[in-house]
Amino acid sequence: TQLLEQSPQFLSIQEGENLTVYCNSSSVFSSLQWYRQEPGEGPVLLVTVVTGGEVKKLKRLTFQFGDARKDSSLHITAAQPGDTGLYLCAGRAGGTSYGKLTFGQGTILTVHP
């Protein structure tokens, strides 16, 4: 059973399009992180959200944490080929010991020029 479900698993779009990636759970999370990973490299931290309803923006990326802290979304505006990569959500479920992050399976994004 996957604690964090990401959707879609694969996303192939054209440059300039908008997209949203979802991260859902039946559990409440104390915090949630989004990472981007390229082949052969480690995950790069994009954002941490901790408050229900929180919205954070990073240039063309908008991250939202659900009011109940059970879900999150990543929205990319006007996608560019450089956005191509594996996007991972991760978090610490309530009641889980500190430092132990659970990861989703990831969304593989391909942006075609």
Added chain:
Amino acid sequence: NAGVMQNPRHLVRRRGQEARLRCSPMKGHSHVYWYRQLPEEGLKFMVYLQKENIIDESGMPKERFSAEFPKEGPSILRIQQVVRGDSAAYFCASSPPGSTDTQYFGPGTRLTVL
């Protein structure tokens, strides 16, 4: 401002040999975490360490795997008598004091067991 460093980046071992993976956290970070990424699977937590202490090893296999973070030097993940199923990418992450959820990852060590 160097990030998390891991070495070696690639490691090849034959079945039965030992593998030692090293991790140096970011400057000022006192928490180290190890994760494993198996082919076609997501990242899985293995262990959380502070200097000279194992805080949570609930994700570590019961046998052959051990980890340490000594007072001086890098954190070491040690796998004894490796088997083919140990082939994976092993990632180390670190976090600053008081912020265990915000973890910064290294580039990983890709272990191949022949």
